[in-house]
Amino acid sequence: MMQEQKESLCGFDRVFDRCRTHDLKWRQEGVEAYLNQKVRQDMIPMWIADMDFGCMDEIVKAVKGRADHGIYGYCAPGAEFGGHIAFWEKERFGWKISADWITALPSVVSGINIAIRAFSKEGEGIIIQTPVYDPFISIVKRTGRVPVFNPLKRKQSHYEMDFEGLERLASLPENRMLILCSPHNPVGRVWTEDELRRLAEICLKYDVKIVADEIHSDIVYPGHHHTPLLSLDPRYGQNFIHLSAPGKxxxxxxxxxxFSIIxxxxxxxxxxxxxxxMSLDIRNTFGVECVSACYTENGIQWLDGLLKYLWNNAERVHEFxxxxxxxxxxEMPEGTFLCWLDFSGYGLTDEELLKRINLEAGVICVPGGWFGPGGEHHLRLNIGCQRKTLEEALQRIKEALD
Structure with a gap:
């Protein structure tokens, strides 16, 4: 059994040279623009949430096959596009959906932007459960809406929703929407059915629309199960919006x-x-091919191997x-390929922490303060990388702190 597991994981140990491509994660210029500071040339980028693993063979073949055609015009996803998404939702989460509910999108972030503009007005409040994925806050501000913080409650290093605080905010007529991050980035919670139902019922009671960002829904670890919010009750599908993607x-x-499911x-x-x-209806030719290639039985098998590798990485970080x-x-993440580390025990300011880790050690993490209230003295570490890279990054962080 152990030998079989080792063989299934070895593909994720393959190292790719991403410095020779336009990959933002590994481009020094991109990282320096992100931090607004110079960084080491031998940096280890563990910031932006993409992984250093090669794609499954079926995706590469599908993209190459489409590229060989030689014409890359505008595309219109056919019935098979929605069919593959419906297959995936049914197989992974037991959620039976109709392809008619699906709209293709450039990104989940663009979907959030569309929803904010379609279902709220300038000056109205959008509830955000911080610390959370930083574009939530920036999108709300850029659309002329007001970020309304409903911070997660921390019990030691475990996070829970503040339902009492949420009900107070939802009861205010100016607060018209809540953006849900499920599973949660960066704290790694996979919300239970009870938590999701309680959240949904409060929002239904006060006519607050929920936009659910579920892009990390497939990255869930043993002992936990992701539940699409809309799958819990037909009433939720009449009021809320589901956003997801194969990207993560x-x-x-x-x-x-x-894509959205409405x-x-x-x-x-x-x-x-x-x-x-908003002129966001243009589809990516190769993205359409990708959906058809990955949302399959082969995709499920590939994902099983990925989850084992990521879980081993998370265990290693926790032990280190x-x-x-x-x-x-x-706390061990319940989902996502992100670890949320609290450095407050060192008594460093956020600026000092950033200098020690990102600049001196050259391990590029996302500063916790970027995730809003509750992120202070934290760093988010992306563990979607080869074990060798992870080990070097951990040693550098330790040496910088010592």
Whole structure:
């Protein structure tokens, strides 16, 4: 059994030279623009949420096959596009959907932008459960809406939703929407059915629309199960919006293909109309091919191997923190390929922490403060990398702190 597992994981140990491509994660200029500071040439980038693993063979073959055609005009996803998404939702989560509910999008972030503009007005409040994926806050501000913080409650290093605080905010007529991150980036929670139901019922009670970003839904570890919010009750599908993509699961964010699932006809019409108004209805030719290649039985098998590798990486980080950096606190992530590390035990300011880790050690992490209230003194570490890279990064962090 152990031998079989070792063989199934060896493909993820293959190292790719990403410095010779236009991959943002590994381009020094991109990282320096991101941090607004110079970084070491031998940096280890563990910041932006894409992985260093090669794509499954079926995706590479599909993209190459389409490239060989020689014409790359505008594309229109056919019935098979929605069929593959419906297959995946049924196989992975037991959620039976109709292909008619699906709208193709360039990205989940663009879907959030569309939903905010379609279902809220300037000056209205959008509830955000911080610390959370930083574009949530920036999108709300750029659309002229007001970020309304409903911070997660921390019990030691475990995070829970603040339902009492949420009900107070939802009861205010100016707060019209909540953006849900499920599974949660960066804290790694996979929300339970009970938590999701409680959240949904509060929002239904006060007519607050939920936009659910579920892009990490496939990256879930043993003992936990992701549940699409809309799958829990038909009423949720009439009021809320589901957003997802193969980008995180299959490491293809550059192919720019995501989707919304909106069962309610009027809501979908309003969403699609706003998408057209924003000129975000152009589809990526290779992204369409990717969906057909990855949302299959072969995709499920590939994902099983990925999850084992990522889980081993998460265990390694947790053990290293416990034995080598006891002043750092970390809870094992329930989902995502991101670790949320609390460095407050060192008594460093956020600026000092950033200088030690990102600049001196050259391990590029996302500063916790970028995720809003509750992110102070934290760093987000992307563990979607080869074990050799992870080990070097951990040693550098330890040496910088010592």
């Amino acid at each position: 699961t299959f490491n293809v964010p550059g192919l720019k293909m995501s 069962p309610d006809e009027e809501n979908k019409k309003a969403f699609d109309t706003m998408q057209l108004a 923190v416990r034995t080598e950096m006891p002043k750092v606190t970390m």
